Amino acid sequence: MDESRAQRVVDALRDRGVPAHLERAGVAQYGVRVALRDGRQAMWDTDGTAGLEAQVMRDGVLVGFVPHIEGSENFDEHQVVDAIARTDYDQPIARQRTTAPPAAPPLPREGGLFRRFRQGFRE
Template structure:
């Protein structure tokens, strides 16, 4: 996933109250990390493939995954956000919920005053 697209998705997820951050997994390799309430983390689309998928980790160990979502290579930002918030991470092989959960109170965006400095003035 491109860095700017990943930042937009992370900001939108945080606006919905989802605890998400930008994942920097390599040189020019970005994804989205969703921190789950029980200490697990789901890392979405960090392997530079076109389709959406995720690995669910706890303390550095793989405890589950989200299989590739067919047709997700052409998803818009809104569709990516919808796919992430509708995922049910409770089983080792995650499934999608029938309905979208209601948004929670928004979380602050990461970076604060120095956000533009940290990103080299590439984004707002």
């Protein structure tokens, strides 16, 4: 996932109340990190593959994963946001719910003034 697409997905998730953050996984390699309520973190699409999948980590240790979502290599941003929002992380092998949970109050966008400088004050 490129940086601008990952940032748009993070912003859309935060608008739905999902505590998502931009994850810098390497040089020119970006993904989405979702903070889960019990201290775990889901790292989405940081491995550079075309499909959508995630690793669930706690204190740097793999404690679960989200298997490759079939057909996700052709998802647009809205479908990526929906897939991440619908994921149920309660089991070590996460699954997709049929519907997304109700949206929570929106979270503020990250980056503040520095983000505005980087993007040329377009927002």
